[in-house]
Amino acid sequence: MFSKAGSNRFEFDLPGDTDILQYRIFASGEAQENDPARWELRGTVDGFKWDLVDKRAKQEFCSRFQDNVYTIAKPKKYKKFRLEVWADKNAKLALSEIAFDAFDSIGAWKDFHGPNVVFTNEAPDSDGGKLFSSLVQEPEEFMRDCARKVARTLYFSPEDEMPGIVTINFALADFDGVAYKSGHSDIKYSVRHIRNVSNSPLHEFSMENRGVVVHEIVHCYQIGPKGDYQNNKEIFACVEGLADAVRADLGLFDMRTRQPGGNWADGYRTTGFFIQWLKTKDPDAIRKFNLSCHKLDEWSFDAAMKFIFGSDATIEALWQEYQDFLAKN
Numbered sequence: 022m023f024s025k026a027g028s029n030r031f032e033f034d035l036p037g038d039t040d041i042l043q044y045r046i047f048a049s050g051e052a053q054e055n056d057p058a059r060w061e062l063r064g065t066v067d068g069f070k071w072d073l074v075d076k077r078a079k080q081e082f083c084s085r086f087q088d089n090v091y092t093i094a095k096p097k098k099y100k101k102f103r104l105e106v107w108a109d110k111n112a113k114l115a116l117s118e119i120a121f122d123a124f125d126s127i128g129a130w131k132d133f134h135g136p137n138v139v140f141t142n143e144a145p146d147s148d149g150g151k152l153f154s155s156l157v158q159e160p161e162e163f164m165r166d167c168a169r170k171v172a173r174t175l176y177f178s179p180e181d182e183m184p185g186i187v188t189i190n191f192a193l194a195d196f197d198g199v200a201y202k203s204g205h206s207d208i209k210y211s212v213r214h215i216r217n218v219s220n221s222p223l224h225e226f227s228m229e230n231r232g233v234v235v236h237e238i239v240h241c242y243q244i245g246p247k248g249d250y251q252n253n254k255e256i257f258a259c260v261e262g263l264a265d266a267v268r269a270d271l272g273l274f275d276m277r278t279r280q281p282g283g284n285w286a287d288g289y290r291t292t293g294f295f296i297q298w299l300k301t302k303d304p305d306a307i308r309k310f311n312l313s314c315h316k317l318d319e320w321s322f323d324a325a326m327k328f329i330f331g332s333d334a335t336i337e338a339l340w341q342e343y344q345d346f347l348a349k350n
């Protein structure tokens with residue numbers, strides 16, 4: 022979405038049948054100086070009287086296609102919104118999308134600020150290092166934002182028992198592979214992988230970049246199931262599947278790549294898409310799946326399905342139902 026010369030005003034029609042609790046503004050893939058910096062949002066319920074719904078100044082977007090969430094203080098069943106928005110100084114405005122939501126994605130997480138982030142670029146002269154900087158202008162805030170989204174996806178509230186992550190050490194480095202987490206919360210991300218995926222369209226490149234980071238942050242925040250990651254295929258698939266389930270749930274996979282076949286214990290996206298699909302049966306399925314790792318003394322997919330859906334549930338039956346769903350869609 023680009024503003025035409027002199028036009029910084031956008032209007033949106035809504036059904037008007039439900040309270041709008043928040044709105045999200047997505048930055049564009051253009052330069053950061055073109056991002057929305059200040060705006061006024063007005064709304065009308067009856068088509069005549071316009072309320073000033075929200076007003077912001079000095080806003081920043083830490084990465085390209087970054088989605089910033091703004092809670093509406095006095096929600097109403099608005100039928101129409103009008104946004105007047107400007108970039109900083111006299112820069113041309115660019116943004117990619119605006120969404121109005123009948124849900125509040127922050128809710129109980131208002132005071133959850135996320136971890137400290139120590140960012141190091143160990144390969145600043147590499148193509149991948151430069152490409153990363155073109156996508157992510159403020160790596161610390163970018164990581165914190167990803168961490169907040171991961172925590173909200175894995176847990177019901179900040180009061181839940183979760184690994185205490187104070188600081189994430191995040192480094193770009195030159196190695197073969199994609200990314201890995203070591204120690205408590207040290208994440209290394211390969212500049213070679215960044216370069217290799219940079220040929221795709223900018224939006225897809227950005228999605229892959231954010232998705233890799235989210236996958237590794239899940240490893241920091243998820244509860245590890247009791248069992249042997251190296252030798253027990255189900256434990257491995259649980260850990261890697263949950264990381265990709267959260268990535269999928271945050272919209273960071275092309276869901277058209279879902280295909281029938283494979284096994285629930287294959288791990289990564291084969292398992293991840295399945296766990297994410299479980300949300301069609303219970304909106305809290307990902308959170309309960311993560312909780313099962315904490316609660317079950319002997320973790321298995323079958324035990325986890327019984328933990329989430331009750332003693333009649335089996336992994337075989339749920340996997341078959343998921344396969345049938347994939348075959349039809």
Ligand SMILES: [Zn+2]
Binds near residue numbers: 237261264
């Ligand atoms: Zn992983």
